[in-house]
Amino acid sequence: MHPEFNLISQPFSNTINIGGIEYLYFSGTAYLGIPQNEDFIKLYIEGIKKFGLNNGTSRTNNIQLGIYDEAEKAAAKRFKSEDALITSSGYLAAQLTVKALSGLGKVLYAPTTHPALWLENQPLNSKSFPEWKVEITELINHSAEQNWVLVSNSMNNLFPEIYDFSFLEQVNPSKKISLIVDDSHGIGVNNNGLGSFDNLPKKENINCVVVASMAKALGLDAGLVLGSREIIRKLKRTNTFIGASPPAAAGLYAFINGAKIYNKAWNILQENIQLLSTKLKIERKFEQGFPVFQINKSSLADRLLESKILISSFPYPDVNGEAINRIILSSWHTEEDISRLIATIG
Known part of the structure; x- marks a missing residue:
């Protein structure tokens, strides 16, 4: 992983800029996108x-x-x-x-x-x-x-x-x-x-x-x-x-x-989950309604990185273990973001 990925100096969102390069970001735990939700910030x-x-x-x-x-x-x-x-x-x-x-x-x-x-x-x-x-x-x-x-x-x-x-x-x-x-x-x-x-x-x-x-x-x-x-x-x-x-x-x-804000974000998240689960052809493991898709393909993270897409990937259960690759959706992702991810995975 590029060393600058550990020195990010901006809020996480659907995209992040690292070293002047913009990456699509499918990781983290901000499932409802609240940290970048303008209504919630207000x-x-x-x-x-x-x-x-x-x-x-x-x-x-x-x-x-x-x-x-x-x-x-x-x-x-x-x-x-x-x-x-x-x-x-x-x-x-x-x-x-x-x-x-x-x-x-x-x-x-x-x-x-x-x-x-x-x-x-x-x-x-x-x-x-x-x-x-x-x-x-x-x-x-x-x-x-x-x-x-x-x-x-x-x-x-x-x-x-x-x-x-x-x-x-x-x-x-x-x-x-x-x-x-x-x-x-x-x-x-x-x-x-x-x-x-x-x-x-x-x-x-x-x-x-x-x-x-x-x-x-x-x-x-x-x-x-x-x-x-x-x-x-x-x-x-x-x-x-x-x-x-x-x-x-x-x-x-x-x-x-913010109850209405949470509810609106939840509905968007469910739409995003539905889009990825129906269009993604690669074998994956996920729970209905939960925005994490685990994929048993060790090379996936590196291949997506070449296309400027970041997913969650780390060795488990320790540094000597195989990488767990997970695509994590958020309410801040757009249909265009998810379509680009799907097209890149193939």
Whole structure:
């Protein structure tokens, strides 16, 4: 990879200029194109004028900006949870939640769970999610242990696969399950933009909590926790939440007032996904409605680079592994962009 690709000095968009050369850009995680959405930027600027650039006081200070409670209520309503908590980053949201809830039972991690959710370094789990869920169901049902904490991503975004947690309905109802799901790549995109929370099992013995970075599809430097009022109250009493500064209020102002912007961007993204999935002839792996297309062709990234097209390509699981090549769509891509990509791939 050209060294200047690590020294980009402009915002990412559907195109980027590197060394005076313009490239089409099909990578990153700005699935809804919010960082370059002019209407959203206008809202953000309105928010800056109302609330300033940042707010360095904790959420337990005796003088508070009311927008934080307002944003949490808006998030809970939008993503169909009972309550919500907003932090300054997705990592903080994940660590806050796992550390606070890990004492509720025996902790088990699903394969490929994001490191933000780790309590400590996790050994490599080479099982597939379908294999893991069968194993876990049997383990829980046959164990004397009554309380369990299961931690997982909502999906695998590298080798696109959206996980189905309905298997937990087969768990003995006498077992108490706390399910913590990281939906950083799904929220705002999957399930008509609602993310995973609304699709998680709804049973008395299963307490579901979703954590997410809002910096991907939602375009905000913030973290989100969705869950019951009881769980959110518990998390808000932790030292981590009490001691941490919140995200910039301006971004939350844009989030609250930008529902129509998100919806319009989601519809454009779905049109882009439909165009690429129907016209692209090369073998690929993708999940319906999710804008990542994994292609098992090691030479693809280099061939596209020659035509001034950049896709996501890096070795996995380490520097000695084969490259994972992925085409990642965004709402900022035009039909012309996608048609050029398809024609170049052939």
